[in-house]
Amino acid sequence: MRTNVAIIGGGPAGLMLSQLLNRAGISxxxxxxxxxxxxxxxxxxxxxxxxxxxxxxRAGIADRMQREGHxxxxxxxxxxxxxFRVDFEAQCxxxxxxxxxxxxxxxxxxxxxxxxxxxxxxxxxxxxxDIDGTPFVTYEKNGHTHRVDCDFIAGCDGFxxxxxxxxxxEKKREFERVYPFGWLGVLSRxxxxxxxxxxxxxxxxxxxxxxxxxxxxxxxIQVPSDDRPENWSDDAFWAELKRRLPEDxxxxxxxxxxxxxxxxPLRSYVCATMRFGKLFLAGDxxxxxxxxxxxxxNLAMSDVHYLSxxxxxxxxxxxxxxxxxxxxxxxxxxxxxxxxxxxxxxxLHRFPEQDDFDQRMQEMELENLRDLDxxxxxxxxxxxxxxx
Ligand code: FAS
Ligand code: PHB
Numbered sequence: 001m002r003t004n005v006a007i008i009g010g011g012p013a014g015l016m017l018s019q020l021l022n023r024a025g026i027s028x029x030x031x032x033x034x035x036x037x038x039x040x041x042x043x044x045x046x047x048x049x050x051x052x053x054x055x056x057x058r059a060g061i062a063d064r065m066q067r068e069g070h071x072x073x074x075x076x077x078x079x080x081x082x083x084f085r086v087d088f089e090a091q092c093x094x095x096x097x098x099x100x101x102x103x104x105x106x107x108x109x110x111x112x113x114x115x116x117x118x119x120x121x122x123x124x125x126x127x128x129x130d131i132d133g134t135p136f137v138t139y140e141k142n143g144h145t146h147r148v149d150c151d152f153i154a155g156c157d158g159f160x161x162x163x164x165x166x167x168x169x170e171k172k173r174e175f176e177r178v179y180p181f182g183w184l185g186v187l188s189r190x191x192x193x194x195x196x197x198x199x200x201x202x203x204x205x206x207x208x209x210x211x212x213x214x215x216x217x218x219x220x221i222q223v224p225s226d227d228r229p230e231n232w233s234d235d236a237f238w239a240e241l242k243r244r245l246p247e248d249x250x251x252x253x254x255x256x257x258x259x260x261x262x263x264x265p266l267r268s269y270v271c272a273t274m275r276f277g278k279l280f281l282a283g284d285x286x287x288x289x290x291x292x293x294x295x296x297x298n299l300a301m302s303d304v305h306y307l308s309x310x311x312x313x314x315x316x317x318x319x320x321x322x323x324x325x326x327x328x329x330x331x332x333x334x335x336x337x338x339x340x341x342x343x344x345x346x347x348l349h350r351f352p353e354q355d356d357f358d359q360r361m362q363e364m365e366l367e368n369l370r371d372l373d374x375x376x377x378x379x380x381x382x383x384x385x386x387x388x
Contacts, residue, residue, distance in 0.1 A: 004028065005027070006154070008161065011105065018117050022112075032122075045100070050094050069098065074086055131153060136149045181352075183206075186218070193245065274327040289342075290342070
């Protein structure tokens with residue numbers, strides 16, 4: 001096969017890049033390790049920044065989101081001293097869209113089918129070759145080795161993918177912070193506990209009450225890094241979640257069987273070069289944020305925004321400035337989201353080794369947010385998404 005851009009990974013980053021490039025007349029081949037059903041079975045992000053919403057319109061996949069998504073103009077922060085609201089609209093004139101990553105991925109697959117894009121599932125042992133020369137990608141499928149010759153390779157294969165590993169160690173600088181806890185997440189066919197998200201800082205640990213729609217709720221509680229989903233019965237989960245949420249919310253919330261239960265580890269990670277030769281990294285392949293700031297999926301989308309612009313400049317105008325500036329431009333926004341996600345994580349979780357002073361500083365950060373308009377504005381601007 002021959003294509004303009006070979007894309008490794010058929011998650012939101014890979015599919016959105018394929019969608020935007022094909023709409024600009026640039027050919028792609030997406031190579032996804034898993035089946036489509038498996039990709040669509042993963043329950044992940046729930047909040048879209050306004051920039052991501054705008055990209056979905058530009059990609060022609062916004063119809064269902066417009067019908068089924070829920071705009072949120074604020075969120076709640078719950079502390080031992082009580083609960084308060086951060087009003088995004090009042091603070092910065094923007095809001096976010098609650099619309100699950102699963103739905104975004106589904107909409108992308110449907111759009112890719114519609115335009116006849118090439119998405120190859122269950123492509124095994126995908127391997128980029130000659131990334132600093134004349135690139136190509138090989139993969140195994142049905143017992144045969146296949147080759148895709150291309151001009152560029154987009155590594156959209158997530159944190160555990162192959163792309164980042166093919167950049168020579170001496171050519172990349174990596175930054176990492178692994179947090180001493182994870183998030184136990186539950187999806188349940190129950191009415192959301194509140195009309196907007198509640199981020200709770202509690203002595204027993206962090207909790208988050210979120211949702212997908214009026215009949216589907218998504219909850220998280222902070223658990224030790226070595227905890228496992230099978231250690232938690234539904235009853236045990238609901239009891240612990242209720243302990244960490246405000247009493248009136250806990251007393252009135254609907255519980256029910258979990259239809260998905262999993263633990264996500266929390267880490268901050270940046271690969272401080274998102275390009276090597278003809279290989280470009282986008283999304284989790286290049287960076288990871290703790291989900292506290294709802295940035296993971298949205299960062300993948302801003303990477304794709306910059307990379308698609310660079311590639312379109314190359315093919316339409318033989319202008320390589322976007323590609324040459326991609327890594328620096330994407331990393332500028334990545335680092336701001338890394339900081340915001342680290343900050344949200346540091347003020348909302350109980351760290352095993354934190355001392356009384358640390359605890360007091362956490363309380364003061366939260367009081368700052370509660371009492372200072374400017375502090376809430378800074379949080380709102382970051383939460384709804386900084387400009388691309
Ligand atoms: P993805 O990981 O989504 O997609 C990469 C794709 O590449 C996958 O389909 C994978 O199968 C494929 N792949 C991997 N290796 C390959 C190979 N060698 N060859 C071919 N294909 C390969 N973000 C939030 O904002 N909020 C959340 O609540 C949240 N929860 C999360 C929970 C979990 C468990 C995880 C892992 C992430 C979570 N995230 C969350 C972050 C998540 O939403 C990512 O930011 C988002 O999926 C990034 O999209 P991609 O970069 O496309 O990576
Ligand atoms: C979710 O609904 O899955 C969600 C929402 C906000 C976050 C993280 C996860 O910060």
